[in-house]
Amino acid sequence: MDVGGSLLAVGLLLGHAGLMAGLAPVLLTRGRWRFRRPGLALGLWHVALHSGLAAAAASLAVAMALAAVLVEQQAPPPPGSLSPVQGMVLAWVAITVAGVAAVVVSTQSHRIACEEARTRRLLGALVAERGIHxxxxxxxxxxxxxxxxxxxxxxxxxxxxxxxxxxxxxxxxxxxxxxxxxxxxxxxxxxxxxxxxxxxxxxxxxxxxxxxxxxxxxxxxxxxxxxxxxxxxxxxxxxxxxxxxxxxxxxxxxxxxxxxxxxxxxxxxxxxxxxxxxxxxxxxxxxxxxxxxxxx
Known part of the structure; x- marks a missing residue:
């Protein structure tokens, strides 16, 4: 792996993520154009947010791969393959990140789903009690x-x-x-x-x-x-x-x-x-x- 190129990739990806996180909210909340074109404004919000998240995730993946290579640089693995240590590092990092993300997303999704279900039940009860037509x-x-x-x-x-x-x-x-x-x-x-x-x-x-x-x-x-x-x-x-x-x-x-x-x-x-x-x-x-x- 090219260490210099990998570091440059990590920097560019983190820069894009930081730009989307910091600059996009400032630009997308200024001007009256967003009231004239609300569909475009909402689409740009999602592009900025999710491209920033994707760039951050990609930078983490590249950084972890680079770290694994640097750990093994004294004894490089055969071309086209990973050493056991590299594989173990990447596997545990992937499992940890995926596990934390899954727990956070599932917990918050469950909370939001419960709140929405409660609202639907209350509205259903209102319709059953006061519905006239x-x-x-x-x-x-x-x-x-x-x-x-x-x-x-x-x-x-x-x-x-x-x-x-x-x-x-x-x-x-x-x-x-x-x-x-x-x-x-x-x-x-x-x-x-x-x-x-x-x-x-x-x-x-x-x-x-x-x-x-x-x-x-x-x-x-x-x-x-x-x-x-x-x-x-x-x-x-x-x-x-x-x-x-x-x-x-x-x-x-x-x-x-x-x-x-x-x-x-x-x-x-x-x-x-x-x-x-x-x-x-x-x-x-x-x-x-x-x-x-x-x-x-």
Whole structure:
């Protein structure tokens, strides 16, 4: 093994990892471009974070291989083979690193999965207790629950019973009464976009990165910005289907009722930079008036 070349490779890989960990969060949190192109911003975040992690892992592998060679430099092994000591060093290093990583990732994954399962159980209990209407429309099972709050959320997973729907959306009766049919349709498309674009997976991955790498600024910042960026991406997807104006009005209504300033800012973003008008589509065969009337 070329010692000089190996040291250069380790330095370059560590430099790339440090650049991604230190500089990328600074660059990716500046400027208004990330609000205009949230999908691009989120993609660049993942490229920076995971390429940095890959470079760090590669530098460790090269360094360990170089260390093993230096240990045996007085008695070089036959060409193309490893000595027993080299093999033992590499094996134990690989086992140790893989074992520690597996324990950390599995522990944090289990914790996050338990929290998400608890949230789903609570929401399921709410639907069972307060659900007043359920219908299937546009590949969604839409359930209205009795509540004066203006709330809507999406749950992945196909329901049993042969409904054919792939996703579940829960909406409060207060929201159904507060919005016009066009506005509520835009909210439904926003929630459906989260599921179609696999946003729960991206949010879970960001949480896992932050939990496993709490000292890495990039992992913490990715966790912070993922929640905002997936909302902006879903806003744009819904606006392309239903128009920016109905969604902006819906966000304004929800933000005002719930005291959520972020929704008001998202509505202002859609008003200032509207998404191009949608192409004609088959209408969503559901209306808030029909849903709330059925629950009375």
């Amino acid at each position: 359920r219908t299937v429309a546009d590949s969604m099972v839409i359930t209205v629950v009795e509540s004066e709050r203006a709330l809507a959320c999406a749950l992945p997973g196909r329901l049993p019973g042969g409904s054919g729907a792939r996703h579940r959306v829960v909406v409060s009766s207060g929201l159904a009464r507060a919005l016009t049919p066009a506005e509520l349709r835009a909210v439904m498309q926003h929630e459906l976009a989260h599921l179609r674009l696999h946003h729960p997976v991206l949010v879970r991955l960001a949480r896992l990165n932050a939990a496993c790498l709490p000292l890495l600024p990039g992992a913490r910042e990715l966790h912070r910005v993922t929640g905002l960026l997936v909302e902006l991406i879903a806003d744009d997807a819904a606006a392309r289907r239903c128009g920016s104006a109905p969604l902006a009005r819906a966000l304004t209504t929800i933000g005002t009722r719930e005291g959520d300033e972020s929704m008001l800012l998202r509505a202002e973003r859609l008003r200032r930079s509207p998404v191009p008008p949608p192409r004609p589509r088959r209408p969503l065969l559901w209306s808030p008036q029909r849903a709330t009337a059925a629950g009375r």
